[in-house]
Amino acid sequence: MPFIIWNKEYSVGIKSMDEQHYKLVDLANNLYEAIKSGRKNEALIETFKGLVEYVQVHFNAEEKLMEDNDYPFNQLLKHKQEHRDLIKKIKELFEKAKAGSATVNLEMLNFLRDWIMIHIAESDKKYGPFLNSKGVS
Ligand SMILES: [Fe+2]
Ligand SMILES: [Fe+2]
Helix, strand or coil, X not given: CCCCCCCHHHCCCCHHHHHHHHHHHHHHHHHHHHHHCCCCHHHHHHXXXXXXXXXXXXXXXXXHHHHHCCCCHHHHHHHHHHHHHHHHHHHHHHHHHHXXXXXXXXXXXXXXXXXXXXXXXXXXXXXXXXXXXXXXX
């Protein structure tokens, strides 16, 4: 059974963003499988790296979509700040794992999942209706 099961509750109502979120879930699930199957730390760090990089790609794309569609400035700032906080936390974990002072394990993955999924469910969902009203779907 996958670590995170995608369900329509996670949909933000924007196809491109749903696809990117789905890919994030997929990458987290791959990392879960790699941990569970006892892959070496080096391999785990490589897989983790892919996730960190894709989180950054996604945040950039999401912010651009909001900017291009004149998302209300205060909400945009707040959202960008959340992204910055999240990426900082994720990168800190990644750097610790790389330096050997933290292990890529299920506990770490649980944290990652919670941060990412709460952000999608609570913050990303807010831009859906706004962007829909601008003709983005
Ligand atoms: Fe997102
Ligand atoms: Fe976001």
